[in-house]
Amino acid sequence: VSALNELRQLKGAKQEATDNKAAYLFLLPWLIGLVVITIGPMIASLYLSFTDYSLLAPPEWIGIKNYQRMMSDPRLLNSVRVTLTYVLVSTPLQLGLALLIAVVLNRGMKGLPFYRSVFYLPSLMGSSVAIALLWRQIFGTDGLVNQVLRGLGWSNPPGWIADPSTALYTIILLHVWTFGSPMIIFLAGLRQIPDMYYEAASVDGASKWTQFWHITMPLLSPIIFFNLVLQIIGAFQSFTQAFIVSGGNGGPSDSTMFYTLYLYQRGFANLEMGYAAAMAWLLVLIVAAFTFVNFLLSKYWVFYDD
Amino acid sequence: MTEIANQPAEPQVAITTPIESAARPTHRPKRTYNPVTSVIKHVVLIAASLLMIYPLLWMLVSSFRPTDEIFRDTGLIPANATLDNYTYGWTALDQPFGFYLLNSAIVVVGCILGNVVSCSLAAYAFARLKFTGRTIMFAIMLLTIMIPYHVVLVPQYILFQNFGWVNTFLPLIVPKMLATDSFFVFLMVQFIRGLPKELDEAARIDGCGHFSTFLRIILPLMVPAIATTTIFTFIWMWNDFLSSLIYLIDPKMYTVPLALRAFLDSTGQSNWGAMFAMSVVSLIPVFLAFLFGQRFLIRGIATTGIK
Numbered sequence: 169v170s171a172l173n174e175l176r177q178l179k180g181a182k183q184e185a186t187d188n189k190a191a192y193l194f195l196l197p198w199l200i201g202l203v204v205i206t207i208g209p210m211i212a213s214l215y216l217s218f219t220d221y222s223l224l225a226p227p228e229w230i231g232i233k234n235y236q237r238m239m240s241d242p243r244l245l246n247s248v249r250v251t252l253t254y255v256l257v258s259t260p261l262q263l264g265l266a267l268l269i270a271v272v273l274n275r276g277m278k279g280l281p282f283y284r285s286v287f288y289l290p291s292l293m294g295s296s297v298a299i300a301l302l303w304r305q306i307f308g309t310d311g312l313v314n315q316v317l318r319g320l321g322w323s324n325p326p327g328w329i330a331d332p333s334t335a336l337y338t339i340i341l342l343h344v345w346t347f348g349s350p351m352i353i354f355l356a357g358l359r360q361i362p363d364m365y366y367e368a369a370s371v372d373g374a375s376k377w378t379q380f381w382h383i384t385m386p387l388l389s390p391i392i393f394f395n396l397v398l399q400i401i402g403a404f405q406s407f408t409q410a411f412i413v414s415g416g417n418g419g420p421s422d423s424t425m426f427y428t429l430y431l432y433q434r435g436f437a438n439l440e441m442g443y444a445a446a447m448a449w450l451l452v453l454i455v456a457a458f459t460f461v462n463f464l465l466s467k468y469w470v471f472y473d474d
Numbered sequence: 475m476t477e478i479a480n481q482p483a484e485p486q487v488a489i490t491t492p493i494e495s496a497a498r499p500t501h502r503p504k505r506t507y508n509p510v511t512s513v514i515k516h517v518v519l520i521a522a523s524l525l526m527i528y529p530l531l532w533m534l535v536s537s538f539r540p541t542d543e544i545f546r547d548t549g550l551i552p553a554n555a556t557l558d559n560y561t562y563g564w565t566a567l568d569q570p571f572g573f574y575l576l577n578s579a580i581v582v583v584g585c586i587l588g589n590v591v592s593c594s595l596a597a598y599a600f601a602r603l604k605f606t607g608r609t610i611m612f613a614i615m616l617l618t619i620m621i622p623y624h625v626v627l628v629p630q631y632i633l634f635q636n637f638g639w640v641n642t643f644l645p646l647i648v649p650k651m652l653a654t655d656s657f658f659v660f661l662m663v664q665f666i667r668g669l670p671k672e673l674d675e676a677a678r679i680d681g682c683g684h685f686s687t688f689l690r691i692i693l694p695l696m697v698p699a700i701a702t703t704t705i706f707t708f709i710w711m712w713n714d715f716l717s718s719l720i721y722l723i724d725p726k727m728y729t730v731p732l733a734l735r736a737f738l739d740s741t742g743q744s745n746w747g748a749m750f751a752m753s754v755v756s757l758i759p760v761f762l763a764f765l766f767g768q769r770f771l772i773r774g775i776a777t778t779g780i781k
Binding site: 171187188190192194197202204209212269272278283284285287288290293296298301302304310311315319345349353397401404405444445448455459 | 515522530532533544545592595598600604606608613615616617619620623624625626627628635649651653654660683684709712713716730731734746749750753756761763764768771775
């Protein structure tokens with residue numbers, strides 16, 4: 169089902185008679201893209217991370233100074249903390265909710281297409297500027313949420329987006345709101361679990377709860393794992409929502425200064441391209457570390473059934 | 475975890491053809507339900523659905539309200555419905571809003587054409603042809619799905635700037651023509667693998683080369699995968715903000731997301747009505763894509779596991 173499983177299988181694959189000429193022709197656009205748009209720039213970015221480069225003068229080699237500077241840049245360290253909070257809070261919530269709703273919807277539910285559509289729609293719109301603008305209103309000091317809260321008798325609710333202690337959580341909520349796409353993947357995965365497992369368990373007197381933990385969870389675990397890996401990688405790269413909700417500055421008091429937002433500011437507002445490249449490579453390392461740990465931990469909870 | 479889970483986990487998973495399985499109708503035996511729990515379940519789900527789409531409905535209704543009313547009325551029935559927000563919002567920026575819609579449409583159409591052509595060519599090679607370096611290239615293709623975009627952001631900008639492409643749509647479109655959206659390649663590979671190989675062999679016997687096999691046999695059968703690619707590319711690029719922000723500086727080149735952001739900067743908090751109205755306009759194409767393409771979207775994410 170997943171790209172990760174594909175990667176596992178590649179180990180030990182064998183080659184037979186070849187069709188090189190035709191194959192490379194078909195692959196030509198992809199190969200050019202790989203070299204010019206992906207791998208070339210990655211190498212260039214690694215080089216630039218050891219330079220001082222402002223676009224106006226040629227890059228100047230400064231060794232590991234960018235990396236040293238990062239380690240003592242309080243705004244950068246803060247942006248790492250903000251981004252980690254965002255990733256570690258929103259991803260489990262989003263996937264947990266997706267799983268919960270998928271399990272509730274799965275078992276021969278009436279009205280499934282309706283519910284599925286309603287829950288899925290926000291995930292198509294969630295990354296748009298329009299929804300981020302809406303969020304600014306809803307969680308503004310006099311926005312929809314506070315109107316409702318005042319109506320309920322809370323005379324002085326916080327100004328969610330204006331308050332540094334809550335601003336990040338409005339963006340986390342926006343991310344959780346888009347649980348529809350992992351939900352769809354879980355629904356497809358749940359369909360693959362043969363009904364007879366549940367029937368046999370029922371005959372043996374297993375409760376729904378036991379069935380969930382002993383049948384659904386193990387059999388769905390590869391799909392949960394796959395989603396976890398990709399959602400974490402994606403969450404680290406979130407940008408638009410923080411940019412729009414904070415009005416482009418990561419405020420109030422840097423409380424929504426996502427790593428990507430700080431990288432954008434350094435690179436494209438201050439033209440510190442060398443520093444931005446070093447930041448990008450630190451991001452790659454962080455994301456790679458998370459993915460690696462995910463793979464390490466997976467052997468304790470992910471179950472492959474064949 | 476369980477008896478099942480305690481079996482040694484083999485690091486191998488059979489290649490399923492998820493497109494078939496996702497589309498397969500389920501023939502579940504009817505179970506007996508407790509009508510009370512069933513009703514409770516529906517009540518909770520309907521409440522949850524309402525909570526989920528309330529912000530969208532409220533924005534839609536509010537776009538027909540005067541701004542001061544937006545900040546008072548939390549309901550869904552407009553007291554003084556008006557089109558003022560739309561007429562004002564449409565002309566509030568340098569260009570009429572239709573101009574930005576057109577810019578976005580150009581970008582989106584270019585990206586769709588690019589993705590469909592380049593990804594299907596690459597997918598055919600990966601799915602059907604044997605060639606030197608196939609394993610390693612396929613692995614690289616899958617790995618590129620997981621590389622953060624930001625690591626290539628700075629050098630790509632420098633590259634495209636040297637080409638003189640800043641303030642053109644080329645930095646957004648050209649990468650798609652070079653199949654850099656690997657997940658679509660993966661999606662199409664999965665799809666082609668599900669097609670019977672006998673079709674290719676029959677075409678080969680009839681004298682078709684690889685290109686005509688691809689063009690006459692595989693491509694027509696790939697319509698569902700192409701539809702999924704088209705709709706996802708459409709929605710993602712319609713919503714795209716970061717690359718547009720970096721490359722499109724001149725307001726004449728603004729796409730819809732940049733125009734909305736300019737709205738925020740120019741009218742600030744003062745004209746929420748007009749901002750809501752143009753936000754609604756910007757979401758209509760996404761909603762239509764959802765309405766008519768839902769089938770392909772759901773199939774697509776069930777296949778690749780990518781949002």
